[in-house]
């Protein structure tokens with residue numbers, strides 16, 4: 001539904017552009033460059049050089065990221081403010097970013113928090129109550145989470161146990177799985193509210209980050225029914241071109257911490273996606289060469305320079321089919337047989353006139369050939 005209303009607004013603004021006299025057109029164009037419908041949400045885990053490299057960003061690199069945001073003229077907003085804009089389809093100033101930290105690791109409290117506080121930057125910590133209840137020393141305590149909240153952090157929901165939420169247990173019915181997932185979400189929210197002492201005046205926002213970025217349309221619907229916005233780990237700008245329960249974030253840890261590539265991502269614009277198939281990124285054991293169908297509305301992307309990349313940097317085969325209404329349908333496919341695991345297809349194209357890129361990413365979850373799931 002959201003895609004449709006947005007595409008309507010998009011088409012409308014294009015036809016307005018066409019109908020207006022030259023002077024007014026310049027006016028509209030001015031507005032278009034000053035206001036965008038997107039923001040860039042960064043995702044971190046550990047801010048440390050002693051933790052696993054793939055999920056860590058050292059303090060020096062993290063500081064470079066904040067310097068970069070500053071240098072590029074970004075405003076750092078709280079995730080609630082971004083969520084409110086996305087929900088209301090309100091335009092953003094061009095350069096808005098948010099900082100998010102998954103899992104509530106202790107290094108976020110000890111290292112990242114003082115750095116962000118010195119710059120008065122808002123940030124969000126997605127928390128699983130279970131490791132905090134267990135007093136695991138790698139994680140923040142409830143006292144530290146209360147203190148972080150007092151100092152301006154948004155505390156939000158990451159599920160009770162950091163489950164692979166798309167996975168049904170052996171012999172588990174669809175209903176039983178959905179009930180178990182509902183518990184993961186609502187019980188975690190309840191414990192966060194209780195431990196943090198939230199109130200009607202100072203409520204816990206309904207923001208959820210999927211563990212491992214793994215979700216499917218049933219989970220999106222479950223969260224939507226309960227009024228949550230939800231965040232994945234596929235990259236791309238947060239915009240009206242994705243579901244509100246499948247909002248992309250840019251990983252900024254491990255191999256993604258390089259400030260040069262991060263700069264390109266921060267400045268990236270959303271492709272005007274008006275349809276995509278399949279809806280779910282969860283593949284069957286026999287779907288080892290997934291095909292993605294994307295329909296893009298007319299836009300300022302250079303279609304002839306659009307490229308899509310798959311696992312291990314494979315340049316994917318893209319067939320484009322122009323449609324009568326000016327949109328284009330893309331068929332994106334790998335030439336390989338993919339192994340079990342999480343994979344992504346990333347598509348980019350340069351802007352027609354500006355020195356920035358359009359960006360889209362889709363995450364696949366592919367089980368082993370016998371239908372069992374990969375380990376993590």
Ligand SMILES: [Zn+2]
Nearest residue numbers: 102103211212
């Ligand atoms: Zn996590």
